[in-house]
Structure formats: C-alpha cells, structure tokens
Amino acid sequence: MRIIGGRWRGRRLLAPTGKDVRPTADRTREALFNILAHAPLGQAPLGGSLWVDVFCGTGAVGLEALSRGAEACVFIDKDVSFARSNATALGAVPPLLQTDAARLPACPLPRPADFVFLDPPYGRDLLAPALDALRAGGWLAPTALLILESAASETINLPAAFRLYEARAYGAAKLWFVGQTQGENA
Incomplete structure (x- = not known):
C-alpha cells in the first residue's frame, strides 16, 4: 500500500495483517482522487480543503488528501495507531x-469540512449513526462532499438529511458520493 499522488507519491504505508482493518485499495484511492479532480459534483477544490477521514484505519485516504494539497485532515477511529504511525x-x-x-x-x-471519507466495517450498520453525528457536531460545510465506501454488493441507507449523487464500483468496493439535502446544513 502506498500514496498514489502528490508530495508523498510512492511512499509506502503500514497496513495491518488480518481482517480487522481493511485499507482502501490503491486502485480505489486513485479512482477517487481522479473523480475529485475531474468530475463536477459541486465540491470544493482539493487544494486548501479540510478533510475528515472517519473509520480511518491506516489513514490512507486522509494522507492521500494531504499529499495532494488538502490543508488539514482529522483522522477518526476507535484505534488510530496505524494512522498515527503512517x-x-x-x-x-x-x-x-x-x-x-x-x-x-x-x-x-477552523471551519467545517469540505470532504468527509467514511469507510466503516462492512455489514455493521455504522454509517447512518456516523453521518448523523458528523452533522450534529457541525463537522460538515454546507457543500461538503461525503464519500462512503462499502462492499460492492452492499446497499446503503442514507439518513433523510443526505442525498446520493452517484455510486461507482471498483473491484470488491463501491464508492458512494453523497451531499446534504438543501436546507439541512449543520
């Protein structure tokens, strides 16, 4: 596992063995950042943006964002040891x-996040409570783009305050691009 682009391009990241942590694959991260650079989803520019990497595990996505010019990223997980090491x-x-x-x-x-990446353990219904907590805690800018990762075969149920823009599958994973519904900003 490595950083795909930016100032840390090619740098290796630590990843645990076993199934407790399932890092976002290099190919999926590369596709994600290509989409953010080229797809018009109404998001803020990557340079100078604020990120939150929820269920961060190794921190690969947030570190990729920092490598590519994000101003800051908060890493959130029950165990941040791998993100800290990386x-x-x-x-x-x-x-x-x-x-x-x-x-x-x-x-x-210093201001609400422009981008939030959430990659909860698959099949545990942790997504909706995390989305609600982010919204309630003032973590989300009105135009924040949320990127959710799930198993390719999994379907997600969004809380009413969120709307799906699009979803794309990459091997065993699927990325869901989500925004807040109008008038529902935190």
Whole structure:
C-alpha cells in the first residue's frame, strides 16, 4: 500500500495483517482522487480543503488528501495507531481522534469540512449513526462532499438529511458520493 499522488507519491504505508482493518485499495484511492479532480459534483477544490477521514484505519485516504494539497485532515477511529504511525513516517502531525464515530464531539477544525471519507466495517450498520453525528457536531460545510465506501454488493441507507449523487464500483468496493439535502446544513 502506498500514496498514489502528490508530495508523498510512492511512499509506502503500514497496513495491518488480518481482517480487522481493511485499507482502501490503491486502485480505489486513485479512482477517487481522479473523480475529485475531474468530475463536477459541486465540491470544493482539493487544494486548501479540510478533510475528515472517519473509520480511518491506516489513514490512507486522509494522507492521500494531504499529499495532494488538502490543508488539514482529522483522522477518526476507535484505534488510530496505524494512522498515527503512517502520518509520523510521512512527517505529518494531523489531529487524531480516538473515539466512536457515532459519538463525536463538536468539530475541532477552523471551519467545517469540505470532504468527509467514511469507510466503516462492512455489514455493521455504522454509517447512518456516523453521518448523523458528523452533522450534529457541525463537522460538515454546507457543500461538503461525503464519500462512503462499502462492499460492492452492499446497499446503503442514507439518513433523510443526505442525498446520493452517484455510486461507482471498483473491484470488491463501491464508492458512494453523497451531499446534504438543501436546507439541512449543520
């Protein structure tokens, strides 16, 4: 596993063995950042953006965003040890929040996030509570783009305050591009 583009391009990342953490594949991350660079989903530009990487595991997606010019990224997971190790190896010192994604405190960023990546463990129905917690805690800019990862065969149910723009499958994973419904901003 490695950083695909930007200032840390080609740098290797630590990934655990076993099935407890399932890092987003290099191919899927590359596709994600190509979409963000070229697809008109109404999102903010990547350069200078604020990110939140929820269920971050290794931190690969948030670190990729930082490598490509994001201003900051908060990494959230019940265990941030791999994200911490990878960030340290790259010389980054991002905020790490070791907590349950369904019980988030108020947003510590200087402004709400432009992008949020959520990759919960597959099949555990953790997505909706995390989305609700992000919204309630003021983590989301009105035009925030949320990218959700699931198993390619999985269907997601979004809370009413969110709408699906599109979904794309990449091997065993599917990326869902989501925004907030009008008038439902945190």
